[in-house]
Amino acid sequence: MWEYSEKVQEHFFSPRNAGAVEDANATGDVGSLACGDALRLTLKVNPETDVILDAGFQTFGCGSAIASSSALTEIIKGKTLDEALKVTNQEIADYLDGLPPEKMHCSVMGREALQAAIANYRGEEWKDDHEEGALVCKCFAVDSTLIENTIRDNGLTTVEDVVNFTKAGGGCSACHEGIEEVLTKVLAEEGKSFNPAARSVAVAMPAAPAAPAKMTNIQRIRRIETVLESIRPTLQRDHGDVELVDIDGKNVYVNMKGACSGCQMAAVTLEGIQERIIDELGEFVRVLPAQAMPKAERAYG
Amino acid sequence: MTTDTDIQGIYFDNNATTMVDPEVVEAMLPFFTEQFGNPSSMHLFGNKVGFAIKKARGQIQELLGAELDSEIVFTSCGTESDSTAILSALKAQPDRKEIITTVVEHPAVLALCEHLEKDGYKVHYLKVDGKGRLDLDAYREALSDQVAIVSVMWANNETGTLFPVLEMAEMAKAAGVLFHTDAVQAVGKVPIDLKNSAIDMLSLSGHKLHAPKGIGVLYVRRNTRFRPLLRGGHQERGRRAGTENTASIVALGKACEMALEHMSQEQTTVRALRDRLEQGILEAVPYSFVTGDPDNRLPNTANIAFEYIEGEAILLLLNKLGIAASSGSACTSGSLEPSHVMRAMGIPYTAAHGTTRFSLSRYNTMDEVERVIQAVPPIVAQLRKLSPYWGANGPVEEPGKAFAPAYA
Numbered sequence: 001m002w003e004y005s006e007k008v009q010e011h012f013f014s015p016r017n018a019g020a021v022e023d024a025n026a027t028g029d030v031g032s033l034a035c036g037d038a039l040r041l042t043l044k045v046n047p048e049t050d051v052i053l054d055a056g057f058q059t060f061g062c063g064s065a066i067a068s069s070s071a072l073t074e075i076i077k078g079k080t081l082d083e084a085l086k087v088t089n090q091e092i093a094d095y096l097d098g099l100p101p102e103k104m105h106c107s108v109m110g111r112e113a114l115q116a117a118i119a120n121y122r123g124e125e126w127k128d129d130h131e132e133g134a135l136v137c138k139c140f141a142v143d144s145t146l147i148e149n150t151i152r153d154n155g156l157t158t159v160e161d162v163v164n165f166t167k168a169g170g171g172c173s174a175c176h177e178g179i180e181e182v183l184t185k186v187l188a189e190e191g192k193s194f195n196p197a198a199r200s201v202a203v204a205m206p207a208a209p210a211a212p213a214k215m216t217n218i219q220r221i222r223r224i225e226t227v228l229e230s231i232r233p234t235l236q237r238d239h240g241d242v243e244l245v246d247i248d249g250k251n252v253y254v255n256m257k258g259a260c261s262g263c264q265m266a267a268v269t270l271e272g273i274q275e276r277i278i279d280e281l282g283e284f285v286r287v288l289p290a291q292a293m294p295k296a297e298r299a300y301g
Numbered sequence: 302m303t304t305d306t307d308i309q310g311i312y313f314d315n316n317a318t319t320m321v322d323p324e325v326v327e328a329m330l331p332f333f334t335e336q337f338g339n340p341s342s343m344h345l346f347g348n349k350v351g352f353a354i355k356k357a358r359g360q361i362q363e364l365l366g367a368e369l370d371s372e373i374v375f376t377s378c379g380t381e382s383d384s385t386a387i388l389s390a391l392k393a394q395p396d397r398k399e400i401i402t403t404v405v406e407h408p409a410v411l412a413l414c415e416h417l418e419k420d421g422y423k424v425h426y427l428k429v430d431g432k433g434r435l436d437l438d439a440y441r442e443a444l445s446d447q448v449a450i451v452s453v454m455w456a457n458n459e460t461g462t463l464f465p466v467l468e469m470a471e472m473a474k475a476a477g478v479l480f481h482t483d484a485v486q487a488v489g490k491v492p493i494d495l496k497n498s499a500i501d502m503l504s505l506s507g508h509k510l511h512a513p514k515g516i517g518v519l520y521v522r523r524n525t526r527f528r529p530l531l532r533g534g535h536q537e538r539g540r541r542a543g544t545e546n547t548a549s550i551v552a553l554g555k556a557c558e559m560a561l562e563h564m565s566q567e568q569t570t571v572r573a574l575r576d577r578l579e580q581g582i583l584e585a586v587p588y589s590f591v592t593g594d595p596d597n598r599l600p601n602t603a604n605i606a607f608e609y610i611e612g613e614a615i616l617l618l619l620n621k622l623g624i625a626a627s628s629g630s631a632c633t634s635g636s637l638e639p640s641h642v643m644r645a646m647g648i649p650y651t652a653a654h655g656t657t658r659f660s661l662s663r664y665n666t667m668d669e670v671e672r673v674i675q676a677v678p679p680i681v682a683q684l685r686k687l688s689p690y691w692g693a694n695g696p697v698e699e700p701g702k703a704f705a706p707a708y709a
């Protein structure tokens with residue numbers, strides 16, 4: 001069975017704001033055909049201030065779908081519509097002390113219901129722009145659609161490329177067969193075949209800001225440390241910690257300590273840290289657990 | 302996850318795995334300690350172990366009604382047995398590039414077949430009707446001298462539906478095609494008499510019949526052309542190399558002996574428990590129905606669809622009361638798809654996601670059945686209250702129209 005956090009269980013067993021809001025003036029109905037979950041969100045919005053006075057949900061779905069619906073309604077009550085629209089999936093997941101990677105789509109559905117309800121209130125039409133494929137990489141919760149699109153948009157040809165652009169495959173590597181299959185399929189559409197020995201497209205991350213000014217090694221290490229410093233209080237609140245172990249080219253090795261080490265959210269946390277460092281340095285780095293450090297010196301490349 | 306109650310848990314998930322019978326545990330324990338020898342060794346330590354394995358082979362032979370004990374090949378699990386059978390048939394007949402199987406097989410067969418398709422094999426997936434039954438005419442049409450092997454399960458693990466494997470094996474034999482059956486769910490629950498059948502290969506798995514996990518058998522009829530999956534030492538007459546899992550083999554032998562003793566109990570006592578459970582739940586819960594073929598299925602399995610709610614949520618609430626069952630919902634499988642078996646039978650999404658499987662064993666009691674009958678209706682009601690398809694006292698009018706979400 002899934003390992004649900006106490007918080008998820010609590011919101012599942014005693015959901016908040018279950019049922020439709022009476023005299024609601026906004027309704028959002030969304031569902032995911034693939035997984036069969038469906039959600040109706042009803043809101044009562046103050047027309048003068050745009051503040052959400054009340055929110056209620058009805059969910060046809062699993063434990064985490066129900067828990068994330070419940071969390072969403074708690075988060076958005078009292079917010080203005082514009083504030084509510086800024087709520088991210090990660091915030092919903094964080095509110096619940098994390099969701100298993102297979103279940104992240106449940107928080108996506110909550111946010112989409114919110115967008116749909118607000119569009120409904122404003123008399124706009126809401127179109128779903130989010131397409132979901134089968135989950136390929138469990139470590140980083142990446143699905144096949146995202147991998148396919150990224151391969152197409154960036155002309156990727158190797159598993160290493162996919163790791164660099166999507167993070168999929170950058171953890172335990174068990175999903176590499178699946179990634180090769182996606183590569184084979186997309187390359188075949190372009191009349192090419194997948195070659196396991198091909199060289200990576202050596203380009204920067206697509207999201208990375210324009211060419212960063214050259215930094216000295218010391219400067220670079222300092223900035224990475226600064227990022228870790230800024231994250232530390234959040235981790236410590238959950239009785240965890242992080243420590244910089246080594247930097248080897250684009251690989252940044254860290255030690256997760258306390259409640260974070262071995263916790264199932266460790267991968268997600270590493271992912272978050274990685275994003276922050278990339279933002280700060282303006283270059284692509286890979287944040288890896290210290291256990292992943294190469295044991296002996298190996299020629300790289 | 303822990304449960305709220307201090308009552309003893311109720312285990313209704315015996316198609317997933319079973320408790321090892323205490324007598325079976327007792328039989329296997331000496332093989333970890335004083336009987337640790339390698340059965341292949343020339344000395345006294347090994348010799349006794351060799352005899353114990355021979356005895357176990359005989360016990361399994363008897364349960365399966367096999368003609369010879371040399372037809373029993375020990376493997377590591379049901380999955381290995383399935384893979385060995387199918388890959389052996391392909392290896393032994395390189396000119397035959399087709400396989401016949403069904404859309405409702407266990408992943409142990411389906412995932413392998415899907416993989417073989419990538420290697421250029423053609424796989425015929427026989428379809429099922431709304432009750433999970435096969436169309437034998439379609440089967441007859443698919444049989445040809447291009448087919449290397451037919452692999453059809455004896456009983457379906459989700460619904461318990463039984464397939465006419467004896468008849469299908471005869472048809473395969475008449476067409477000169479090898480026939481394998483995944484009998485992992487059937488062995489120990491229905492009588493089997495292989496010597497009077499046309500079945501060439503059969504898979505079973507220890508942990509479904511009160512033996513430990515990690516031990517399986519592939520029955521290979523004498524004279525069947527066979528190519529091993531694992532080559533190496535001469536164990537299992539060269540058909541499956543690797544030092545024997547002696548303790549588990551002994552345990553499986555004992556479990557098979559006990560299964561044979563209790564066979565009639567499966568058909569009477571266990572069936573009565575299952576029937577009472579099903580009737581009690583269907584009576585108390587509106588908009589619920591049995592999936593599969595109620596007239597032709599394993600005596601221990603009840604698969605009930607609760608409409609408009611989702612299975613994982615049901616399991617979590619049951620678990621809180623100490624009741625263990627399974628679901629065909631997408632969210633319990635780790636994939637995002639509801640059970641391939643429910644989809645193959647054309648069960649609508651709003652019901653497929655709420656299918657719940659209760660699978661019993663001879664260790665369950667009528668008292669447990671009554672407690673589950675009490676527990677289920679309020680759980681279903683509680684979840685329906687949250688469901689957008691459900692109104693005050695029943696499904697909203699035209700559920701498909703009243704709630705038609707924008708789908709991703």
Ligand SMILES: Cc1ncc(COP(=O)(O)O)c(C=O)c1O
Pocket residue numbers: 316317377378379380381407409454456457458483485486506507508515517
């Ligand atoms: C029909 C069927 N085949 C094969 C298997 C796999 O058996 P094992 O877990 O021993 O590999 C199972 C058990 O889950 C099953 O139900």
Ligand code: FES
Pocket residue numbers: 136137138139140168169170171172173174175176
């Ligand atoms: S599953 Fe993709 S790296 Fe672990």
